Amino acid sequence: MVKTKKFIFARRFVGVPKEDDFTVVEEELPPLKEGEILCEAVWFSVDPYMRPYTANVPTGTTMIGSQAARVIESKHPEYKVGIHVVGHFGWQTRSIVDIDNIPAALWLSKPFIIPDFSGLPLSLALGALGMPGNTAYFGFLEICKPKPGEVVVVSGAAGAVGSHVGQLAKIKGCKVIGFAGSDDKVKWLKDELKFDAAFNYKTKDVTQALKEAAPDGVDCYFDNVGGTLSSAVIAQMRERGRISVCGSISSYNEDISKIPLAPIVQPSFVWKQLRMEGFIVSRWTDRWEEGINYNLQLIKDGKLIYRETVTEGFENIAKAFIEMLQGGNVGKAVVKA
Amino acid sequence: MVKTKKFIFARRFVGVPKEDDFTVVEEELPPLKEGEILCEAVWFSVDPYMRPYTANVPTGTTMIGSQAARVIESKHPEYKVGIHVVGHFGWQTRSIVDIDNIPAALWLSKPFIIPDFSGLPLSLALGALGMPGNTAYFGFLEICKPKPGEVVVVSGAAGAVGSHVGQLAKIKGCKVIGFAGSDDKVKWLKDELKFDAAFNYKTKDVTQALKEAAPDGVDCYFDNVGGTLSSAVIAQMRERGRISVCGSISSYNEDISKIPLAPIVQPSFVWKQLRMEGFIVSRWTDRWEEGINYNLQLIKDGKLIYRETVTEGFENIAKAFIEMLQGGNVGKAVVKA
Secondary structure (H helix, E strand, C coil), X not given: CEEEEEEEECCCCCCCCCHHHEEEEEEEECCCCCCEXXXXXXXXXXXXXXXXXXXXXXXXXXXXXXXXXXXXXECCCCCCCCCEEEECCCCECEEEEECCCCCCCCCCCCCEECCCCCCCCHHHHHCCCCHHHHHHHHHHXXXXXXXXXXXXXXXXXXXXXXXXXHHHHHHCCCEEEEEECCHHHHHHHHHCCCCCEEEECCCCCHHXXXXXXXXXXXXXXXXXXXXXXXXXXXXXXXXXXEEEECCCHHHCCCCCCCCCEEECCHHHHHHHCCEEEECCHHHHHHHHHHHHHHHHHHHHCCCCCCCEEEEECHHXXXXXXXXXXXXXXXXXXXXXX | CEEXXXXXXXXXXXXXXXXXXXXXXXXXXXXXXXXXXXXXXXEEECCCCHHHHHHHCCCCEECCCCEEEEEEEECCCCCCCCCEEEECCCCECEEEEECCCCCCCCCCCCXXXXXXXXXXXXXXXXXXXXXXXXXXXXXXXXXXXXXXCCXXXXXXXXXXXXXXXXXXXXHCCCEEEEEECCHHHHHHHHHCCCCCEEEECCCCCHHHHHHHHCCCCEEEEEXXXXXXXXXXXXXXXXXXXXXXXXXXXXXXXXXXXXXXXXXXXXXXXXXHCCEEEECCHHHHHXXXXXXXXXXXXXXXXXXXXXXXEEEECHHHHHHXXXXXXXXXXXXXXXXXX
């Protein structure tokens, strides 16, 4: 008899999610049918998008989220026992997956068979070699189209995606300026990731910071944060600047009916002919492996540094999720099952 | 001895411009040198962009602006006496223009020789067959790339550019919804220009209006207004919607150090993968005649209605400018010299 433990999304979030918005239950799983596989979670991913995404998730269902899992039983020819996959199985320790009848998902639909990482940790399948890495690769390069010598600003710069984008920008020959929410993060960005400049937006005025670090203006802005910080960056952009909107974490804990206010951006758009585009990484699903291979090569060549904030234990996922939403992570937040 | 009268930009605007921010002077003009032409104003243009643009104009100089003028004397082979041109000559009745030494301008640099309008009024060279018409043609079609059946929203819909864009959208097979600032303008948009819906944003909630007129969402938004109205439109956009930012008239009379606040737009950008681009029509200077010919054909075919708000007399330009900035015009605001 196979059992699974799961976090139920029990109560709709108000403001910052709380641990008792979830309940943990244990269930028995039925025997596998033809076309199904049984997966055991190895790593869970907690990501910013999950906060707003739950607005459309019914309460009483398993909390959403992706995981890196091992196939422990299989009645589907493509998925052999022993392989590892990334899937949207939610916060549960074991999952039965009906491969050919999976509902539409935010990025990959079928479980993604994790390729050979040349000895790198499996958890990277949820970070630099997974969705966040591909978010950085496609969302920055395809939308900002950075050119050597240009000035790139990244908000949420110490997160999984932001820290990756900043390094890609350096590799492309750009000057990189990061904004993050603590002095420790800023130190990491400057000392280890070699950002040209980095600032704690909580203690340093963003406009002043950019006047110092980018006196001639900003060409590209990769935005994870939105709101007032982004208005300040946009006001410092240069003619024909490009903005890639990846996230808006500054507003994710707000009630959707109370959209925060920020200085308007349209005057800068007109006078500097700016372009801004939001994206969801599923747009590049058909090029998924290209992104992973690109990032894998960078890591093997020592050109891309990754960092993980690891929480131990399935029972601590909600805690890890809540801490990540409050900026508690550096790099990718993952939970070891 | 040739004289000119001119409006001097005497005092920097604070809030809504006032008539006594200008002083009118009369000057004698020197004899023409080789390469110069003498032009006599026939029509003056007053346009929204002039308000923010003056932030970079030194006080004590001639007020900026374009005009349709007749060449009355010429020492340049391309510009014959008797032809009409559009030029950035400012608010003055007669201008000496050194053709090969003209400073960079917002759109055309050299005076543009007005082509044969097939009997249509010369003033159209400042409106539907000039900068505003080309702003509509290029700024809407190139940036929004509207497809038949799509829903297009236009703000500032009763202005020179907005009323033109809405009609282009109808010609492209779109459903068109306009927002304007008076019931009379709304009536004109619906009754004469055949907009599918139009609303007075001062008396009708924008979100509610769009829920009624575009229950499935908005595909394209041509924005002349910015600010809170635009945040409301953007929140009602559909997946992969496109926004062309032409102007931001809601903030033009504000002190630049006090940028107005509006609900943030980034969450919509992420979840709906929206794209927004600002432009200045000079981007398409090398295709200028294409736009004019396109619009001219539409007028000749009876497919494009134009309307002008005409003020008589050079001495009333400032008054016409101030009224236009407060929404006093329907269609193009022009001043007869």
